[in-house]
Amino acid sequence: MRRAHKTNTLVIISNHVKSIYDDRWEGNTLHYTGMGTNGDQSLSFAQNKTLAESGSNGVGVHLFEVFRDKEYTYVGEVTLCGSPYQEPQPDVNGDSRLAYIFPLKVALGSRVVSQDNLQALEKKRSKAAKALSDETLKERAAKSRKQPGTFKQEATQYERSIWVAEYAKRQAGGICQLCLQPAPFHNAKGEPYLETHHITWLARGGEDTIENTVALCPNCHKKMHIVDDRQDVLTLQQRTRHVDTA
Template sequence: MDKDSYLTTPELIEELKLSRSTIYRMVREGMPYIQFGRDKHFNLEEVKAWVETRQRGVGALSPGTVMNNDTLAMTFKCSTQGGMRRSNTTHTLVVISDHSNLKNVYEDKWMNDILYYTGMGLTGDQVLEGNQNKTLYESNENGIKVYLFEVYSPGEYTFIGQVALAEEPFQTDEEDQDGNLRKAWKFPLKIVGASYPIPEETLVETYNRKEKQAKKLDSNELKKRAKLTSKSTKHLKKRAEEANKDKQRNVRTITSTAYDRNPYISEYVKRLANGVCQLCEKEAPFKDATGEPFLETHHVKWLSNGGEDTIENCAALCPNCHRKMHYLILSEDVEKLKAVAQKNSEI
């Protein structure tokens, strides 16, 4: 047997970008090797075939499969905890985007079918070393297969598909769990192969739940969240433009096309209007079920035309004026709302 065709443990560690303890664990689980004296040596092709065998159950998953947390952990042989779960056994990384937790400090945003996924770390600046942020950062080179799940109802994990980095990860300013501004890592993820289109009604239900939460916030907290969200959206759009994408929209593919609107911005703009339409300047025609004046948020430059979901692009309108803006699009109305939206952003 030709010893030169085998890798030493340090060489295998370098090739697979794994730690020594991980290699030892894989050996205990049956990874093939041969013994030369006191040292273990590995045939790279045999090792890759062994890993592939471990991944067969994962590879058989169909996008759209819904499972509970225990089933997910059993399938991938990973932890039941955390939003990023690495499995040394299956050589995979599961990333979970949880939209069901209304107190979640992570804001993952879809733009042009790319998910800008937030890294690990609840407080302080997020770092790459010592956690799975580094695993995801190097996932295009380290051979780890990355799989995306989204959660819209507590305890229900919907398999979206295999993903890969679409571009270089970057840092942006966001709040941490304690409300302090910090640097957060964003990982632009694109679907590899087949994916699951989330039903539009699921997104609408999630938005409505978040909208109810936004209504309960005091004005200072709402303003802070709306401002930070606007800043984050503008930053992501700039990144998309720098990556030479033709259309920068808050959009994802679902059973029909929908636009990713933020309830904090919507509620903040309506609260600034104080029950008065910002176009006709008349009081809202009626009150909603909670007794609040009924106004609707309008994007001055439509999202479908590349407009941003930011304070600078939003105004609060009565239903009549809102419909007017979508049917007539009079230039004088557009200019008035541009000025209104700019004023909203300066408050």
């Protein structure tokens, strides 16, 4: 946290890359960890007091998030939406201590996260969850909100050719072009359900062409985006070349 007396503002940073603090979003609420890296935290310590009293002291609180090292994304002005509370967190030495958590919400509008930043955040949160003990994980899960919140996401959408997609599905003939198994089910029209996939992703400069488009079962399609195995890519490239020259 950084206090600016000249502008009567407080800048807070939620670093998802390098930080001992366990900041987390639950719906539209950021549960932000207070200052103090060693031992129990105090509400009378430094800017913890400023943030705790921000609802009445006239100080504007502005939030930045870090999804990549040394890149700061401005979220907006935030306000307290609940009373600060304590929870156990490890300190800089790895010892358990009581940290103060500040529930915060964006004052105007809503939080906007780019697709890349969202993926980075989810990866970070998943890694953190895996490191928790069963007891702590159960406690966190029990305290989570039953209804998920919402936020705006920035994403690049590609206008793909319907002709290319239909051609790929017809060439596949109801058979996944990776695992070579029949489509796992049929859609409401009785057609084998396959999903089109660009061998070289459009986000990586791939072309929306019949040479770069295949039809996959949902399982293989997910695998291509999660595992991204080079041998699978080569296999699909070889099979599309074979179809193209047949």
